[in-house]
Amino acid sequence: EAQVTQNPRYLITVTGKKLTVTCSQNMNHEYMSWYRQDPGLGLRQIYYSMNVEVTDKGDVPEGYKVSRKEKRNFPLILESPSPNQTSLYFCASSSQQTGGAGYGYTFGSGTRLTVV
C-alpha cells in the first residue's frame, strides 16, 4: 500500500532532550516536506526536500533540522525541544514539487508532540 509512515504517533518529552521523528515513504517520491499544525494557525511548513541531499527551509524552520540521505526517508530532528514546539506534525510526499504538472501530496498520519 502506498503510504507515508511517521513514527511515533504520540510523544511526550522534556525540554532540551533531543528527539527525532521519522518519516518514510514507499512511493519513490522525490519531494518530501514537514508541516506543523497548530490551532488557529493552520499548517505551516517547516522544511522540505526536492530530492536526496537537497533540503530547504520552509516558513518556520527555527529549532528544527532535517536530512535527506535516502530518497525514502526524511527525519525531523529537534536538537533541543522547547514547549513552543508542542504541536501536531505531519510529513508529506509528492512525486514532484507541486508546480507545473501538479500532483497531490500524500500525508502521514501525524505525530502529536508534547514538550514539557
Place this chain on the structure above:
Amino acid sequence: SQQGEEDPQALSIQEGENATMNCSYKTSINNLQWYRQNSGRGLVHLILIRSNEREKHSGRLRVTLDTSKKSSSLLITASRAADTASYFCATAGNTPLVFGKGTRLSVIA
C-alpha cells in the same frame, strides 16, 4: 507565507444538504488543491484543478476556479455525516504547496 484563505471558518449543515466552501488566494498559481482532514489525522488529497481549468468534478465533489478573482469553491453535494471534517485549500505556484487554515464542516444526521 499562508496564501489560501477559506471561508467560512466553520459550517454546519443537515445531512443531505449541499456544502459550499470558498478559498481566496493572493498570487498567481499553477494549480489549486483541496484536502480533507478528519480530526487529528493526516490530510487526504481530494481534487486538483489547474489554472487553465474552470470546473472539475469527482464523485460528489465539484470544484470551480476563477483565476481572475483569485478564488475557488468546493461543493459537496448530498452531504453525509461521514463528510464531517476540516477542508483545506492549497495553492501551488513556484513555491511549495501553501495551505489555508481550513473550513470546519459539521454534517448533522
